Amino acid sequence: MLKRLKEKSNDEKIRNTMNKRISFIFGVIVFIFAVVVLRLGYLQIAQGSHYKQLIKNSENLTVNEAVPRGRILDRNGKVLVDNASKKAITYARGRKTSQTEVLKIAKDLSDLIKMNTDKITDRDKQDYWIQLHPNKARTLMQSEQALLDDGSISQDDYDEALYKKIGEKQTNTLSDKDLQVLAIYREMMSGSALDPQMIKNEDVTDEEYAAVSQKLSDLPGVNTTMDWDRKYPNGDTLRGIFGDVSTTEEGIPKELTEQYLAKGYSRNDRVGKSYLEYQYDDILKGKKKEMKYTTDKSGEVIDSKVINPGSRGDDLVLSIDIDLQKKTEEYLEKQISKLRSEGAKDMDNALIVVQNPNNGDILAMAGKQIDKNGDLTDYDIGTFTSQFAVGSSVKGGTLLAGYQNNAINVGDQMVDEPLKFAGGLTKRSYFNQDGRKTINDKEALMHSSNVYMFKTALKMAGSPYSANMTLPNDISEAGQKLRKGLNQVGLGIKTGIDLPNETNGQIEPLTDNPGNFLDLAIGQYDTYTPLQLAQYVSTIGNNGYRVQPHIGLEIRQATNKDTLGPVKEKVKGKVLNRVNNSGEQIKQIQDGFEMAFNEKPGTGYQSFNDTEVPSAGKTGTAEVFQNGESRVNSTYVGYAPIKDPKLAFSIVYTNQPVPEPWLNGGDLGRDVINYYFKERAEK
Structure with missing residues (x-):
């Protein structure tokens, strides 16, 4: 019995010991769990905002770096605008880099590179002097500081007073070395954090580039890279048409800021400012290199990688034939010299447009402004931004409008004679000053009859000509009819070319001025651009289709090579409209144009009767005034060959002497036709 009790007691002791151990272990586990829970609670509640901030401070930032623009080439693949690489030194400021740290880097850089200090402003010098001499600045502002402390003046008032006290006496103490540092410092501070800023990209020497490259580890944020500038293998040829690109310092021009920012551009992006560079900027700009930076809580970059290497802009192929362009400019300058030698000393503009009349391809466009000494300035943009009175060249459009409004029919004959109106007004044709000659519509174009056009216009106004008649008072409806007809062939309306700043000419109201209405019929009232003239003659040459002209031809994908x-x-020239005329009516105008160039009485016979391929067209002379003196604008429009034309042109010379002698400038058109269909074709 005692033995069994003793054994039972031992078992209980063992169980009790085990229970105590288990309780202890369980207690330890509960304690550890409680500690973990409390720690997690502490981290989440007490320290949650702290760790969120750490994550925020290590966020990824994407910064764009610019790439070269696309090239511009002619229709045959010859490069017209390219990029020239140049050495550059850049700086990307950290998010929390202090001004003191930036200044130290600028001082170190000043030992390695030489800067142009011309861009430094007086305000830059004042700011830099304050940074170099904070104690002296405070001494100057003791009274103002007291007022600022007690709230009597604002911080802006304090700053304004400070700048007034820092004048040349202080800023002149800045040494040449100080100015070098300042020139670097102002560029380093010009942009936002982590956004690479150009410190120097002009005239960076090999020695400077190498010296900075060797010290990059001691110059945080500084980098040596390559920048680019536009280059023009053909010199000034078409330079105005190409337009300009903003500089690195300029970024988006102020007048274009809203427009470019709306497209997602950055303010410091280099962008097209004018003409082709502006018109096709979306194509030429390329895709910017994208770098992803990771920063720590102090703002220092702890990692970076390229997430998009970027690519240069796509290439723009133009409809321009650069060989034809150069020849056209050569012939234009030759013609200007000839006309001046014959007496055109006051001629101040000479312009020409050459295009394909069927598809709107602009093949060449050239312009020159001429000063009193005969010196020439390129004015290619004047072919579509300037308007002139062009004279009888528009008479084909007048007859088409007459047909449309049933004022005349194909083949109608009229007597060319001096027209006498009530009040003593007389109007006549240049080729027939006093006689009476019966002519038809084709002959009216060949001779350039003013009278035939006047009589057509009067019929459109419902007042056929009779001797000593009174001109109709209200010609508003007739004026609209005539202008509508002229618009259909491209006169007095924008052509739609893919270039900015095109003008539609000067189109004044026509209501109760019948004399001006008659002048409109012979090209003496409204004004037009040379490009409008080219579209007009192309419309006649291609059987009545007004085609939108274009200088862009193709967009080509960028490659890593020069290919x-x-x-x-x-880019295609779409048909904008077809004239409201029958084929017979258009053919009648074409026949008149052919006669004007190929029959001896024709006004264009002297220059165009023996071109390499048969040509057709019209000449014009508009009476104008220059500084109160009578002058004439001389114009020529044409196309070749006569059947299925491949080339059309318009030429305008302004402010030539009043005939006689008659100064013939049509040889320019002849030379262009002969080159295009002979010399160019033989290459």
């Missing part, structure tokens, strides 16, 4: 990439998009 052209695949075609991404073609």
Whole structure:
């Protein structure tokens, strides 16, 4: 019995010991769990905002770096605008880099590179002097500081007073070395954090580039890279048409800021400012290199990688034939010299447009402004931004409008004679000053009859000519009819060319001024651009289709080589309208144009009767005034060959002497036709 009790007691002791151990272990586990829970609670509640901030401070930032623009080439693949690489030194400021740290880097850089200090402003010098001499600045502002402390003046008032006290006496103490540092410092501070800023990209020497490259580890944020500038293998040829690109310092021009920012551009992006560079900026700008930076809580970059290497802009192929362009300019300058030698000392503009009349391709466009000494300035943009009175060249459009409004029929004959109106007004044709000659519509174009056009216009106004008649008072409806007809062939309306700043000419109201209405019929009232003239003669040459002209031809995908990439998009000239005339009526105008160039009485016979391929067209002379003196504008429009034309042109010379002698400038058109269909074709 005692033995069994003793054994039972031992078992209980063992169980009790085990229970105590288990309780202890369980207690330890509960304690550890409680500690973990409390720690998690502490981290989440007490320290949650702290760790969120750490995550925020290590966020990824994407910064764009610019790439070279796309090239511009002619229709045959010859490069017209390219990029020239140049050495550059840049700086990307950290998010929390202090001004003191930036200044130290600027001082170190000043030992390695030489800067142009011309861009430094007086305000830059004042700011820099304050940074160099904070104690002296405070001494100057003791009274103002007291007022600022007690709230009597604002911080802006304090700053304004400070700048007034820091004048040349202080800023002149800045040494040449100080100015070098300042020139670097102002560029380093010009942009936002982590956004690479150009410190120097002009005239960076090999020695400077190498010296900075060797010290990059001691110059945080500084980098040596390559920048680019536009280059023009053909010199000034078409330079105005190409337009300009903003500089690195300029970024988006102020007048274009809203427009470019709306497209997602950055303020410091280099962008097209004018003409082709502006018109096709979306194509030429390329895709910017994208860098992803990771920063720590202090703002220091702890990692970076390229997430998009970027690519240069796509290439723009133009409809321009650069060989034809150069020849056209050569012939234009030759013609200007000839006309001046014959007495055109006051001629101040000479312009020409050459295009394909069927598809709107602009093949060449050239313009020159001429000063009193005969010196020439390129004015290619004047072919579509300037308007002139062009004279009888528009008479084909007048007859088409007459047909449309049933004022005349094909083949109608009229007597060319001096027209006498009530009040003593007399109007006549240049070729027939006093006689009476019966002519038809084709002959009216060949002789350039003013009278035939006047009589046509009067019929459109419902007042056929009779001797000593009174001109109709209200010609508003007739004026609209005539202008509508002229608009259909491209006169007095924008052509739609893919270039900015095109003008539609000067189109004044026509209501109760019948004399001006008659002048409109012979090209003496409204004014037009040379490009409008080219579209007009093309419309007649291609059987009545007004085609939108274009200088862009193709968009080619950028490649890593100098070769052209695949075609991404073609630029085509769409048909804007067809004139409301029958084929017979258009053929009648074409026949008149052919007679004007190929029959001896024709006004264009002297220059165009023996061109390489048969040509047709019209000449014009508009009476104008220059500084109160009578002058004339001389114009020529034409196309070749006569059947299925491949080339059309318009020429305008302004402020030539009043005939006689008659100064013939049509040889320019002849030379262009002969080159295009002979010399160019033989290459």
